[in-house]
Structures are given as C-alpha cells and as structure tokens.
Amino acid sequence: MEKVAIIGTGCAGLTAALYAARAKLNPLVLTGIMPGGLLTTTSIVENYPGFPEGIDGCELMQRMQKQAERFGARIKFGTLEAADLSREPFVLTVDGERMETETLIIASGASHRHLGLESEDLLERKGVTYCATCDGALPLFRDQPLVVVGGGDSACEEATYLTRFGSVVYLVHRRDTLRASKIMAQRTLAHAKIQPIWDSVVTEVLDVKQDKVTGVRLKNLRTQKESVLAAAGVFVAIGHIPNTQLFKGVIDMDANGYIIPRQGTMTNVPGVFVAGDCSDHVYRQAVTAAGLGCAAAIDAERYLAARNE
Numbered sequence: 306m307e308k309v310a311i312i313g314t315g316c317a318g319l320t321a322a323l324y325a326a327r328a329k330l331n332p333l334v335l336t337g338i339m340p341g342g343l344l345t346t347t348s349i350v351e352n353y354p355g356f357p358e359g360i361d362g363c364e365l366m367q368r369m370q371k372q373a374e375r376f377g378a379r380i381k382f383g384t385l386e387a388a389d390l391s392r393e394p395f396v397l398t399v400d401g402e403r404m405e406t407e408t409l410i411i412a413s414g415a416s417h418r419h420l421g422l423e424s425e426d427l428l429e430r431k432g433v434t435y436c437a438t439c440d441g442a443l444p445l446f447r448d449q450p451l452v453v454v455g456g457g458d459s460a461c462e463e464a465t466y467l468t469r470f471g472s473v474v475y476l477v478h479r480r481d482t483l484r485a486s487k488i489m490a491q492r493t494l495a496h497a498k499i500q501p502i503w504d505s506v507v508t509e510v511l512d513v514k515q516d517k518v519t520g521v522r523l524k525n526l527r528t529q530k531e532s533v534l535a536a537a538g539v540f541v542a543i544g545h546i547p548n549t550q551l552f553k554g555v556i557d558m559d560a561n562g563y564i565i566p567r568q569g570t571m572t573n574v575p576g577v578f579v580a581g582d583c584s585d586h587v588y589r590q591a592v593t594a595a596g597l598g599c600a601a602a603i604d605a606e607r608y609l610a611a612r613n614e
C-alpha cells in the first residue's frame with residue numbers, strides 16, 4: 306500500500322513529490338497522459354524564480370522530475386481511471402491496475418479549452434492546434450498566414466512564437482483590450498508581424514470539405530458583420546479546463562470544476578489534498594503551482610503523522 310499517491314507531474318505534482326520524498330514517504334507519482342504537464346508546451350519560461358535568463362519549459366520539468374527522483378519519488382507512466390475515496394485506504398485504478406493508498410494528492414492540472422465548434426474538432430491536427438511550440442514549426446504553417454485566438458498571456462506567447470514561421474499572425478480577440486500581462490501585451494502588439502483583430506470571434510474554421518484549414522469565418526461582435534480570413538493554421542489559446550471530472554460528486558468543486566480546498570490544501574475528503582491548476586483559477590502560475598504542491602505534501606505528511614500517533 307502507498308502512503309502518498311500523487312496524480313500529475315506538472316509543477317504541483319512534482320514539487321509535492323519532492324517534499325513527500327524528502328519526508329521519506331516514498332511517493333508514487335502518476336503522470337497521466339501529459340507527463341510534465343502544460344509547461345512542457347511552453348517555450349521559454351521567463352518568470353520562474355532562479356532562472357534569470359529563462360528556462361525551456363520541458364527542461365524545467367525534467368529537472369523537477371530528476372530532483373524528486375533523487376530523493377526517492379517513483380514516477381509511473383499511467384492514467385487514473387477510477388478512484389474510490391469512500392473507503393480507507395483509498396482504491397485507485399490505474400490503467401486497469403488496482404492500487405491502494407493512505408493519502409492522495411490531486412495535482413491533475415488543466416487542459417486546453419476548445420472553442421466548441423464542430424469544424425474545430427473536425428480539423429484538429431489538420432491545421433487546428435492548441436500548442437504553437439508543439440506544432441508551429443510544421444511545414445504546413447511555413448510562410449503562411451496564421452490565426453491565434455485569445456487575448457491572454459498564452460495567446461500572446463503563441464502569437465509571438467508563431468512570427469518565426471508564419472507570414473503574418475492574426476490575433477483574434479473577442480474584446481478590444483488584451484487580458485495578458487502588460488509586458489506581454491506590449492511586446493505582442495509592437496510586433497510587426499502580428500495583426501490584432503479586435504471584438505471578433507471565430508464562428509467556423511474553414512474548410513471541412515477540403516479536410517484542411519484554409520481560413521476562419523469571423524464575426525465582429527460590435528458590428529455583427531461576418532468576414533472570412535485566409536489562414537493555414539488556427540492556434541486556439543483561450544484558457545483551460547481543470548482535469549477533475551473523475552472526482553465530480555465526491556470532491557467539492559465549483560461550477561467550473563475547480564476543486565475547492567478547505568484548510569490549506571485539504572479537500573472535503575480527509576486524506577485527499579489538492580494542488581495546482583486543478584484548484585487554482587486565480588493565479589495559475591508555475592511558481593504558485595509548485596508552492597501549492599509543497600503545501601499539499603506537508604499537509605499529507607502531517608495528516609499521516611497525526612493518524613499514526
């Protein structure tokens with residue numbers, strides 16, 4: 306039986322693993338389908354303290370994993386399919402395998418939000434993507450007009466990155482001001498290759514009939530006018546949805562699926578703790594996720610110590 310099982314290997318999960326390992330709890334960490342979490346889809350992380358020149362997102366996560374493993378954390382490639390939290394120890398099903406654990410730290414992160422268009426789904430991986438750093442360099446996007454949807458830091462980062470490949474990058478945002486941090490917004494809007502398209506939403510990705518992206522249909526929300534913009538790629542960067550569906554009805558969460566922590570990182574189920582983007586829709590930073598991962602491991606350690614007193 307495990308003392309501590311951790312779901313997720315993003316900043317929260319791996320920092321929880323580091324602290325739990327150093328507390329000699331020999332944690333088991335499940336990667337889920339995206340080892341390293343969302344940060345592995347980022348290029349340079351410029352705001353993680355300790356790296357004044359910035360650090361590649363993948364490298365940062367590999368370093369975190371190495372550091373946790375150095376103290377005894379065990380990383381297992383696997384996806385949690387079911388969790389029975391109604392009995393102790395908790396019973397987890399991971400890729401068909403049953404396992405038991407005394408405590409659980411949920412650090413399952415969040416996934417990319419979709420626009421919710423049928424044409425978007427049909428053209429995914431045929432020009433529609435959610436990650437510029439993963440797909441931006443593909444030949445089909447080279448020297449072509451590209452569309453980024455969104456107005457936050459992610460959209461700005463994607464748009465800036467794509468200027469290396471596209472002939473022009475249209476930044477389609479539903480309002481007329483960016484939500485992104487000032488520095489990112491300024492950098493993005495100052496770029497000669499980036500053209501903002503304000504007050505507009507994508508109503509259709511074209512062209513399903515041709516089975517590839519040829520452009521987008523846009524609607525201006527102020528004038529209600531529709532237009533078509535030619536593009537070879539659509540990069541959707543409109544935020545995230547917490548990966549908490551598995552715990553619905555068992556762990557308290559808000560209407561958007563973010564887990565609601567009680568005291569510290571505790572949830573409504575004693576022995577289950579939460580950390581990172583699956584419970585934080587306010588800060589959502591690598592460093593805050595890491596901090597919460599640390600807190601969850603300390604809370605789990607104290608919970609186990611109190612039980613065994």
Ligand code: NAP
Pocket residue numbers: 350351352418419420454455456457458459460462479480483484486506542543544545587588589590
């Ligand atoms: P975000 O800040 O939530 O921004 C999402 C953007 O998408 C908003 O501009 C929103 O519009 C728009 N949007 C949401 N739903 C939409 C829809 N259905 N259709 C059209 N547009 C839609 O998400 P994010 O940019 O992914 O950033 C998440 C967090 O990560 C933030 O805290 C951010 O600071 C951080 N981050 C930091 C960095 C960095 O520092 N290097 C990079 C990436 C992300 P509205 O503005 O109208 O709501």
